[in-house]
Amino acid sequence: ETGVTQTPRHLVMGMTNKKSLKCEQHLGHNAMYWYKQSAKKPLELMFVYNFKEQTENNSVPSRFSPECPNSSHLFLHLHTLQPEDSALYLCASSQVTTGHNEQFFGPGTRLTVL
Amino acid sequence: GDSVTQMEGPVTLSEEAFLTINCTYTATGYPSLFWYVQYPGEGLQLLLKATKADDKGSNKGFEATYRKETTSFHLEKGSVQVSDSAVYFCALSDEAQGAQKLVFGQGTRLTINP
Numbered sequence: 001e002t003g004v005t006q007t008p009r010h011l012v013m014g015m016t017n018k019k020s021l022k023c024e025q026h027l028g029h030n031a032m033y034w035y036k037q038s039a040k041k042p043l044e045l046m047f048v049y050n051f052k053e054q055t056e057n058n059s060v061p062s063r064f065s066p067e068c069p070n071s072s073h074l075f076l077h078l079h080t081l082q083p084e085d086s087a088l089y090l091c092a093s094s095q096v097t098t099g100h101n102e103q104f105f106g107p108g109t110r111l112t113v114l
Numbered sequence: 115g116d117s118v119t120q121m122e123g124p125v126t127l128s129e130e131a132f133l134t135i136n137c138t139y140t141a142t143g144y145p146s147l148f149w150y151v152q153y154p155g156e157g158l159q160l161l162l163k164a165t166k167a168d169d170k171g172s173n174k175g176f177e178a179t180y181r182k183e184t185t186s187f188h189l190e191k192g193s194v195q196v197s198d199s200a201v202y203f204c205a206l207s208d209e210a211q212g213a214q215k216l217v218f219g220q221g222t223r224l225t226i227n228p
Contacts, residue, residue: 004157031214043158043203043218050214090157094214101207101214102148105157 004106021076023091037088120219135189137204145206
């Protein structure tokens, strides 16, 4: 595997379910990100992890719970979601150095909440 | 805060037409600028980038020049192909706001007809 992988690619869940999204990066990067992409809205940054430490939480509801056990893996745990949480969830990684920040994205998980 | 504004889509062109997608930005510091492309069913891919004024990023026939005086980074291609149909995102990374944060425009959907 190369680049950034995400599983599952598609997920349908009810509002009372608990599920997890998984992201793995094979690039040796030290930072990982979760984004939400909804129709007709700009890409929204949700969480940032730098060297496994969460450095950003953009006012995301607590029904979304991230976990970063090591610098290669990132999870997004989901529980009691709402239909408006249906979206494409994108994971990205980067090597944080001084200067610009080029991020590499996974293919995303298309989430539908019924 | 920092922001990116792109021309509204959708944009529909015929094959071999000239393409321009406008992008302007506001930033506190001295940002790096990026164009990302998202093909149907996939995540975002970095198309090109520029890190300082007057730099020209180029890739796959696409070009964009970092214009500090007009705070712009317009994407151009001389002759588009059907395979260029995708959503294009302009983005910036500003060290003054934290080098890890990418700020995206809302995206411009491009459709090329044969």
